[in-house]
Amino acid sequence: MPNTKGPDQIFQRALAEQEILLPKCDDCGAFHFFPRVLCPHCHGTAISWQRASGKGRVHTTTVVRRKPERGGDYNVCMVELEEGVRMMSRVEGIAPGDVVIDMAVTAFVGAAEDTPIVLFRPAEV
């Protein structure tokens, strides 16, 4: 295995280990997403990684309408994580149209084909 140091590789390798890591700037203390070699807020380059709390809320959402024979409708949404960053994702476990803004959700590592990705399910109350 080659030495993996790039931010995208660090994120993807953690996902493959069922772990969601978020980049955080050592200088300004803010999280950011997507992973990159600098902080988009203060432009510092000292970036650490923290395990995501997994807690988030749906910031906005849509249903992609698709014919049943092609797999049917599915959800696409933006989730705002407790850490203050947003990511595109999908809420699973409920009908795509039942995903609503401000809904509390919890992250888990799922898969798109064979690649691990971050997905969400409704938070347990």
Next chain:
Amino acid sequence: MTDQLRGKSAIVGTGHAGFGEAHGLTSFDVMAQSALAALGDAGLKLSDVDGLFCTMMEDSMPALMAAEYLGIQPRFIDGTMSGGSSFVNYLTSATMALDAGLCDVALIVYGSNQRTASGKLVTASRPPAYEAPYNPRYPISGYAMAAARHMHEYGTTREQLADVAVAARAWARHNPEAFERGPLTREDVLGARMVGDPLTVRDCCLVTDGGGAIVLVRADRARDFPKPPVYVLGSAAQSAHRQISQMKDFTVTAARESGKRAFAAAGVSPGDIQAVELYDAFTINTILFLEDLGFCAKGEGGAFVEGGRIAPDGVLPVNTNGGGLSCVHPGMYGIFTVIEAARQIRGDAPGIQLNDIDVALAHGNGGVLSSQVTAILGSQATL
């Protein structure tokens, strides 16, 4: 653009080609026909063009491809690709290049055959890595999520979104160049096939073929051409993001900044604008841009467009050709906002010609609310 460039360049020709379905033609064929139409309008020849401003959906070196096709060797080119806003953005670079003497005749041009070629948006850009696994449908999912958030924060309704499409159609019905001219009601829009909630297919722009072109020269010779010159009073851009997932506030676009600077450069305010031509890829766009450009307050865009207020005989003429929703939308619509604004000022609009238009606004949007570019055009009387 700052006020130093106010009125330094003028549009002396506009043209278009291939509206609707351009069977048997390539995108570059449509581009070239558009260029010839605009040059003909200006009384100029292709060999007069020494500045070329062009991007195309199909190619990563679009200005070079276009110059080669046209058989010209321009001394200044700009192929900056910011999506559909590119062609409004070229008003700035063309004005700068003309003013600096880097070229004398600037041609802005675009063409597409996306309807007859594939029936859907053709694009050379790749899906962003952190979005692609979720299969958003480009570009509608981004706009749908902006609409959903606007509805959530401000109580904007699907009926208000629908009224944007109804108003666009009402303008288009008078425009023989428009692709969709049949009647359209609010109920038609609401009852149409849902594509990406809360947007139905009638909340979405058309998929047509078509091309457009604009010829600009320095203001000092602008009166030597057959048509009345239309001056670029101000133009300004703001780039916010590329991916929808990076949009900071889903209810506020960079049009707030581009508009502010364009108005300042032109020395006018929203109340002075007599015709508003906005890039309406989706019905939510018109609402967002009317708010962000200062025609109404944030959150009031839904009420502002309701019940025919931006339709013919409403309070503000918006998208007087029928817009991307009903007139033409060949992948990128931006150039047509400029062409319609210029024609309203010249007095030869193809559909409803408004009376005595001296100041009009053209606003281009690119990507997924990513790039915003605002231009303000004026008649000779505004100099």
